[in-house]
Structures are given as structure tokens and as C-alpha cells.
Amino acid sequence: MSVIKIEDVSKLFGFGDAATVALDEVSVTIEKGEFLAIMGPSGSGKTTLMNMIGLLDRPTYGQFMLDEKDVSKMRVNKRAKLRRDNIGFIFQSFHMLPKLSVLENVALPLAYKGVSQTKRLKRASAVLEQVGLSDREYFYPHQLSGGQMQRAAIARALVNSPSIIIADEPTGNLDTESTRVVMELLSEIHSMGNTILMVTHNPILTRYASRIIYMRDGSIVYDEASDVGQLPGRVERALQAVRTSREEERIAGVSDYLKAMPQKKSPKRTTTKNKKRHSAKRRTKS
Amino acid sequence: MTKEHMNMALSSINTSRTRSFMTMFGVIISVSSVITIVGLGHGLRNQVSKQITKLGSNLIIVQPGKPNSSSAVSLHSLQSVASSPDGIITEQDLSAVAKTADINLLSPIATITGLPSFEEKTMTNTVIVGASESLPEIVDKKVKYGSFFSKEDSTKYYAVIGRGVAEELFNENIPIGKSFKIRNVEFIVQGVFEETPVTPLSPSVNFNNSIVIPYTKAKEISAGSMQISQILVTTKSADVTEKVSKTIQSTLLKNHGGQEDFSVLRQEETLAISDGVFSQLTIFIGGAAFISLIVGGIGIMNIMFATVSERTREIGIRKAIGATNKQIIDQFIIEAVTLSATGGMVGIILSLMIIIAIRSTTSLEPAIVLPVIGGSFLVSVGVGIISGILPAIKAAGKDPIDSLRGL
Structure with missing residues (x-):
């Protein structure tokens, strides 16, 4: 059963000449229990796609089915309830409410569901134990380290037992050790049968994923299934390319890793933003 | 919710x-x-x-000067009325007003200059007022200690003083029976007014600093330089006030040879102006x-x-x-x-x-x-x-x- 089915979804920002295409007729189907890693350079539309799937944003065109229900035209209230019951968010910058304790933050989604205070605090406490933060329940977000904060955010995402977990660069602000802890946690959640969608810049982390999607200029350019624990073939090759990178190219800000990624085959659009990007690409090749 | x-x-x-x-x-x-x-x-x-309505609705005020708002606003403020320029009110006017029908009480108000002195002390900044025995009743002013001079006393050198005068000139609260001098004429303190609360912006007299003496005595000691600054009249009832004021108006107009250099004001008019x-x-x-x-x-x-x-x-x-x-x-x-x-x-x-x-x-x-x-x-x-x-x-x-x- 497909949890998420996206058909020809486009997202435009701005109007007329200034319009930029963040998503360009993207189609993807995600099955239950998949751990999807989405990769791609900045501005490739990864986050926009995540927000769309997470019902934080609406597609300009196209159809989006969640649990085989069309949600793209759904009313705000219904979307809010779907978001509350089916989707858990993990953000790069955590997005905890600074004035509430960790326990209250984690319990908040339940409050909007109408669960009584004692019940939701109990449940929040149980989830915090699951992520190993039992001793931090009464701390405030600013008293936690980045890794702890992200684990608390994961607890908040899990507290409603959602069917989909959306993680937008969950390790983007974390050091290596915290990254490892957070990824182990996500992997554990995945093994319990949850569907996880994760955006990341770090190719190594794709090892935890069961499927990798590469995006570029608003389109999905490559889609590869991979065994959990294995680096997908493309990444493997890309990482090898990184080792042979030249210093000046690093300084120029061009990631060799991205160069090794598959290119988009036929650019359909001729927006100003894309033109610029294409010419930049040409320059770096020559 | x-x-x-x-x-x-x-x-x-x-x-x-x-x-x-x-x-x-x-x-x-x-x-x-x-x-x-x-x-x-x-x-x-x-x-x-x-302060204004306290004066009652059967009060008529006759004062020199054309009826216009500027002099009317300063109504009752004796200091400024004393310097009123155009036109004067004469003894003749006073007796003419006194003869008008339906009048209940009448008191001329005449301010004279003079420095009251007691023993070695003199006091400045006082207002010496010559008035008739009806003044307290007309302006609704009570005498706290002693009494106001009666009609029979009007030929005597009696004075009723304000609280401020008592304190400043005599250094005591109730200097009744003490004698003091105005223009070298000796007066005896007969009574002390109750203290008047000082009201900001109010056009009424500050009785605290005034010395009231019988009208005839005021005339006597001022050696003819005294001017009547107001005549206060109350009528028998509020209903006739308008009629009486019109009668006074026409009588005085005759006296002044047809020249309206005086004003006859009723309380309604006063209120209208203060409005x-x-x-x-x-x-x-x-x-x-x-x-x-x-x-x-x-x-x-x-x-x-x-x-x-x-x-x-x-x-x-x-x-x-x-x-x-x-x-x-x-x-x-x-x-x-x-x-x-x-x-x-x-x-x-x-x-x-x-x-x-x-x-x-x-x-x-x-x-x-x-x-x-x-x-x-x-x-x-x-x-x-x-x-x-x-x-x-x-x-x-x-x-x-x-x-x-x-x-």
C-alpha cells in the first residue's frame, strides 16, 4: 500500500517573470515502511517537497494522495488534523517552544488532540525515555545540547504515533557523535515499521536509508533502492570522486560530490534562475 | 473553548x-x-x-460698564471690578434701585483702598468692602464667630473680617472686640467669616482676605473717592426676577440719560456666560x-x-x-x-x-x-x-x- 503518492506536483514561488519553480512536475510513490533519503544541492526543492508531503505547504499544481486520500485540495482544518495524527516533524533547527519545558514541548501535539493533561504527560514521559532523555524532562530547550534537543524533537514527532516521520536535515546542526545517536534512533524507529522521509546533505547517512532520491532543479533525477546498512552505488562512486577533488574547486564552492551526481537530462524550463545555474555549471566543467 | x-x-x-x-x-x-x-x-x-449656582436664582447684579462678556466673566471678582473703566454707578442709582418693587434684599458693594493696621502691624493685600447688613444672606456667606453688623449697627464703626485677616493682622483665630485702624479711623471687629475654600478658576470673592464695614462708614472714611462697584439685589421670588431686572434696567437708563454704561445681570445670564x-x-x-x-x-x-x-x-x-x-x-x-x-x-x-x-x-x-x-x-x-x-x-x-x- 502506498502511503504517499505524488503525481505531477509543481510548486511556484512568486509571480510572472519573477516566478521560480521550486518543484517541477514531480511524481513519486512512497510505500509504507520505507526509509527515504532525499539528497540534492541547495535550492533543488528537497525541503519544498518535504513541506508539501508534511502538509505545511500546498502544491501549485498536481495531485497529492496521502493514505490514498487526495489532500491537495483539502481544507485547512482537516489538513491540520491529518498533520497532527499522521505526521511527525523533525526540523534542522529543532523548533522547540523556548518557554515550555522539554516534557511540555513533547506533550504539546497531544494537547491539540484533546488528550487529558495527566495522560499526555505520561505518554510524553514514556517517549522521552525511549529516546534516552528521561533525566531531561524538566529542562528547558536552551539548557539542552543540540543532540539532546533533536532527540527531544524526535520524541515530539513520535508522541502521536504518526504513520510518517518527516526529518528535514535532522543532523544539519549536529556534531558527528550526536549525528550518530540521532541516526541510530531514526533507524530504530524505522525498524519498528514507521515510514521515514529524511532530507540530508551528508551522503554517508544514506546508509541508513532503504531508498535514495536525488533532486536537482526541482526534479527527481535519480531514484535508487538500497539495502539498509549499505551505501548506494551512486554515493559510493561519488564519495570516491570527492577524494580526488582539486583544492581550487573546493574554494570555488563547487562540491565534487554534486558534480558526480547524475545530471538532469533535458532542462525543460527557461526561468532566469535556471539559466544562471546552467551557465554556472558550464563554467565549472570547462 | x-x-x-x-x-x-x-x-x-x-x-x-x-x-x-x-x-x-x-x-x-x-x-x-x-x-x-x-x-x-x-x-x-x-x-x-x-460656586456660581450657590448665589441663587433670584439674584440681580448691577455693575458699571457695558454688558459684555469680559466684564461679566469677572463678575464678583471685586479686585477687577474695582478698576472697571467706563461708566460709574452713583448714589442716585443706588437709591433708585432700592425703590424698585418686589425687592427683598439689597446691598451695595463698594471697595475702598486703605491699609488696615493693628497695634504696630499693617496688612497689605486686603480688600476693604463697604456693604449693607444684607450681604451675608445675599452671597450665602456665614459668619463663623461673632455676628455680622445689623441694620442698627450700620452707623457704627464695626467690621467683619475674613479668616486670613484674622490670622495675619491679629495673629489669632477670634479677634472679636479688638479694634484696628483703617485710614486712621478705628473699627471694632464684630465677626469672623467662615473660611472660604479657595477654588481655582472661580470668579467669586476671596472672603478670606476681605474686611467688610458698613457702607455708610466706607463712604465716610474714603472722603468721597469711593465708587460703587456693584449693587447686589435679591427679589422676593425667582418668578419676578426677570421683571425686576427689566425695571431696574429702564430706571437706570433714565438716570444715565439713555446711555447704557452699566449692566444688569441675572444669574441665568451669569451662568450662560460661564457656560x-x-x-x-x-x-x-x-x-x-x-x-x-x-x-x-x-x-x-x-x-x-x-x-x-x-x-x-x-x-x-x-x-x-x-x-x-x-x-x-x-x-x-x-x-x-x-x-x-x-x-x-x-x-x-x-x-x-x-x-x-x-x-x-x-x-x-x-x-x-x-x-x-x-x-x-x-x-x-x-x-x-x-x-x-x-x-x-x-x-x-x-x-x-x-x-x-x-x-
Whole structure:
């Protein structure tokens, strides 16, 4: 059963000449229990796609089915309830409410569901134990380290037992050790049968994923299934390319890793933003 | 709105105390300043108006000078009337007025110059008034110690003095029986007036500093230089006042050879003239209240809008984890209502305390004006609530991601 089915979804920002295409007729189907890693350079539309799937944003065109229900035209209230019951968010910058304790933050989604205070605090406490933060329940977000904060955010995402977990660069602000802890946690959640969608810049982390999607200029350019624990073939090759990178190219800000990624085959659009990007690409090749 | 929303809003107030306090502070200042300023203005108006109506509706005042507003506003203020330039009121006029029918009481008011002296001490800054025995009754002024001179006493060198004179010239409260000199003529203190509360802006005489002597004696010691500054007349009933005033008017007009260099004023006219002053005062009060409301309102909005970006992000987070628009708006409404209403109440209490403090420490009597309390409360609380829920309403129309980015 497909949890998420996206058909020809486009997202435009701005109007007329200034319009930029963040998503360009993207189609993807995600099955239950998949751990999807989405990769791609900045501005490739990864986050926009995540927000769309997470019902934080609406597609300009196209159809989006969640649990085989069309949600793209759904009313705000219904979307809010779907978001509350089916989707858990993990953000790069955590997005905890600074004035509430960790326990209250984690319990908040339940409050909007109408669960009584004692019940939701109990449940929040149980989830915090699951992520190993039992001793931090009464701390405030600013008293936690980045890794702890992200684990608390994961607890908040899990507290409603959602069917989909959306993680937008969950390790983007974390050091290596915290990254490892957070990824182990996500992997554990995945093994319990949850569907996880994760955006990341770090190719190594794709090892935890069961499927990798590469995006570029608003389109999905490559889609590869991979065994959990294995680096997908493309990444493997890309990482090898990184080792042979030249210093000046690093300084120029061009990631060799991205160069090794598959290119988009036929650019359909001729927006100003894309033109610029294409010419930049040409320059770096020559 | 469930208990859950209530808890959420209250905990939100409790967890961001500075913001909550500043919001309440805006409402407090707005409400209390409006109530206090309007109260002060109203109090002043009431005090002045009381002074004038106290004189009674059967009073007629004859005074030199053409009837125009400038001399009429200074009615009763003897110092300024004394220097009234055009036209004089003569002895002949006085006796003509006295002969008019339906007159109950009559007293000329004549101010003379002179420095009263007691033993080695002289006193400046007093008003020496020559009047008839009816003066206390006409102007509703009581003699606290001793008595006013009677009709039979009007040929005696008696004087009734104000409290200020008693204290300054005689150094005692009740100097009855003491004799002192005006222009080297000896007078005996017969009575002391009750203390007159000094009313700001009031046109009435400051009796505290005056010495009242019989009219005939005033004429005598001033050696003919005395001028009648007013004739005060009361009629037998309020119904005939208009008729009597017209009779006096025509009699005097004849006496003055057809030249209207005097004015005959009734209390209604006096009130009408003071109404001019009052309407100015009312405009001033209204203006001050309006400005306070605007300033207060801007203060409230300032605080509310200063926290909008913080709150917009908060709304974004809450929506991302599943809050519906209604849940968020409910929370913000409860928050804004609680803060604004509490601020409004505190503002009312604060202004009442200020009014009581002013009443007990100064001679001003600020009034407590209920419609103003209600009005300022409603306006300030309204502004507070509207600007408080504005971020929630604005965010309701947007996709959660826009709020989350803090747009």
C-alpha cells in the first residue's frame, strides 16, 4: 500500500517573470515502511517537497494522495488534523517552544488532540525515555545540547504515533557523535515499521536509508533502492570522486560530490534562475 | 473553548512574564490616565459651577460698564471690578434701585483702598468692602464667630473680617472686640467669616482676605473717592426676577440719560456666560482624554506588534505539530482578553487611588465619571484584544510553513 503518492506536483514561488519553480512536475510513490533519503544541492526543492508531503505547504499544481486520500485540495482544518495524527516533524533547527519545558514541548501535539493533561504527560514521559532523555524532562530547550534537543524533537514527532516521520536535515546542526545517536534512533524507529522521509546533505547517512532520491532543479533525477546498512552505488562512486577533488574547486564552492551526481537530462524550463545555474555549471566543467 | 485552551493561554501568559506585564502596562496607563484627566477636568467644572449656582436664582447684579462678556466673566471678582473703566454707578442709582418693587434684599458693594493696621502691624493685600447688613444672606456667606453688623449697627464703626485677616493682622483665630485702624479711623471687629475654600478658576470673592464695614462708614472714611462697584439685589421670588431686572434696567437708563454704561445681570445670564468658559473647559477635557486614549492605544499596539515575529514563529511551530487555526486563535483570544481585562481593572483601581490621593492632598476635587471609566476600559481593552489576536488571525490565512519561516 502506498502511503504517499505524488503525481505531477509543481510548486511556484512568486509571480510572472519573477516566478521560480521550486518543484517541477514531480511524481513519486512512497510505500509504507520505507526509509527515504532525499539528497540534492541547495535550492533543488528537497525541503519544498518535504513541506508539501508534511502538509505545511500546498502544491501549485498536481495531485497529492496521502493514505490514498487526495489532500491537495483539502481544507485547512482537516489538513491540520491529518498533520497532527499522521505526521511527525523533525526540523534542522529543532523548533522547540523556548518557554515550555522539554516534557511540555513533547506533550504539546497531544494537547491539540484533546488528550487529558495527566495522560499526555505520561505518554510524553514514556517517549522521552525511549529516546534516552528521561533525566531531561524538566529542562528547558536552551539548557539542552543540540543532540539532546533533536532527540527531544524526535520524541515530539513520535508522541502521536504518526504513520510518517518527516526529518528535514535532522543532523544539519549536529556534531558527528550526536549525528550518530540521532541516526541510530531514526533507524530504530524505522525498524519498528514507521515510514521515514529524511532530507540530508551528508551522503554517508544514506546508509541508513532503504531508498535514495536525488533532486536537482526541482526534479527527481535519480531514484535508487538500497539495502539498509549499505551505501548506494551512486554515493559510493561519488564519495570516491570527492577524494580526488582539486583544492581550487573546493574554494570555488563547487562540491565534487554534486558534480558526480547524475545530471538532469533535458532542462525543460527557461526561468532566469535556471539559466544562471546552467551557465554556472558550464563554467565549472570547462 | 475548552479548559485545555484556557490552560494553554494561561501558561503562555505565565511563561512569558515580561511580555505579559508590558502588555498589561499599556492598558493600565491608558485607562488610568484617561480616567484621572477627565476626572480632574470634571471636578474643576463642578467646583466652579457650584460656586456660581450657590448665589441663587433670584439674584440681580448691577455693575458699571457695558454688558459684555469680559466684564461679566469677572463678575464678583471685586479686585477687577474695582478698576472697571467706563461708566460709574452713583448714589442716585443706588437709591433708585432700592425703590424698585418686589425687592427683598439689597446691598451695595463698594471697595475702598486703605491699609488696615493693628497695634504696630499693617496688612497689605486686603480688600476693604463697604456693604449693607444684607450681604451675608445675599452671597450665602456665614459668619463663623461673632455676628455680622445689623441694620442698627450700620452707623457704627464695626467690621467683619475674613479668616486670613484674622490670622495675619491679629495673629489669632477670634479677634472679636479688638479694634484696628483703617485710614486712621478705628473699627471694632464684630465677626469672623467662615473660611472660604479657595477654588481655582472661580470668579467669586476671596472672603478670606476681605474686611467688610458698613457702607455708610466706607463712604465716610474714603472722603468721597469711593465708587460703587456693584449693587447686589435679591427679589422676593425667582418668578419676578426677570421683571425686576427689566425695571431696574429702564430706571437706570433714565438716570444715565439713555446711555447704557452699566449692566444688569441675572444669574441665568451669569451662568450662560460661564457656560462659554465651561464649553472651552469641556473641549479641553475631551481633547486631553482623546490624546491619552490614542497614546495608550499606541502603547498597547507597540508591545503587541513588537512580539509579532516571535509569536508568528510560535504559531508556525504549533501549527506544524497539528494545531488547527481555531485552536490557535482561541488561545490568543483568551490570552489577549485576560491580559487586557486585567490591565483595565488595574488601571481603574490605580486611577481611583490617584483621584483619592489628589482629593486628600489638594483643594482639587477630581470627579469619578462612570461613563468615562466604562468608555476608556472598553476602548483600551478592545485595542488590546484586537492587537493581541492580530498575529493569530494573520497566520490563520497562511500555510504553516510561512509562519514557521517567520514571514
